[in-house]
Amino acid sequence: MKNVLLLLTFFLIFSCKEEVKIEAANTDVQGMSATAPEQLGKEIFEGKGNCSACHQPNTKVIGPSISDIAKKYKEQNGNLIAFLKEESAPIVDPSQYEVMRTNFAITKTFSEEELKAVEAYFYSHLK
Ligand code: HEC
Numbered sequence: 001m002k003n004v005l006l007l008l009t010f011f012l013i014f015s016c017k018e019e020v021k022i023e024a025a026n027t028d029v030q031g032m033s034a035t036a037p038e039q040l041g042k043e044i045f046e047g048k049g050n051c052s053a054c055h056q057p058n059t060k061v062i063g064p065s066i067s068d069i070a071k072k073y074k075e076q077n078g079n080l081i082a083f084l085k086e087e088s089a090p091i092v093d094p095s096q097y098e099v100m101r102t103n104f105a106i107t108k109t110f111s112e113e114e115l116k117a118v119e120a121y122f123y124s125h126l127k
Contacts, residue, residue, distance in 0.1 A: 041121025
């Protein structure tokens with residue numbers, strides 16, 4: 001019986017610690033997005049998203065430029081996040097949609113926060 005109690009105590013202490021750690025990590029992520037969502041978006045865009053392989057800030061390469069996409073989405077009140085989740089149709093260059101579609105395998109792994117950051121990065125090119 002004593003051993004069981006001891007074990008239980010250890011377990012409780014351990015699980016409390018874990019919770020604190022997780023909370024601290026969340027605060028970190030939130031703190032970062034509160035200060036610079038565009039920066040996080042840029043990192044994703046140029047990093048794990050590999051979006052910059054086809055999208056440049058102001059010139060069309062393989063895909064339309066970031067500023068052209070941002071302009072179109074703003075004008076038409078489009079939902080960029082829905083597009084990246086493959087929940088809405090293309091509005092910028094539908095004739096090239098098949099090329100863009102291959103990227104949904106990546107964008108669907110993004111968290112809601114990462115998607116918002118990418119959206120913020122797009123819209124930062126309107127300024
Ligand atoms: C292999 C090249 C390629 C890569 C890599 C790529 N794109 Fe695209 N993207 C395109 C092309 C081509 C279009 C134009 C077709 C279209 O409008 O759907 C496009 C269009 C878009 C559009 C406009 C969609 C619309 O409404 O028409 C968005 C937003 C976009 N890309 C975001 C991204 C993001 C975010 C990434 C990185 C995760 C990415 N793209 C990676 C080629 C690419």
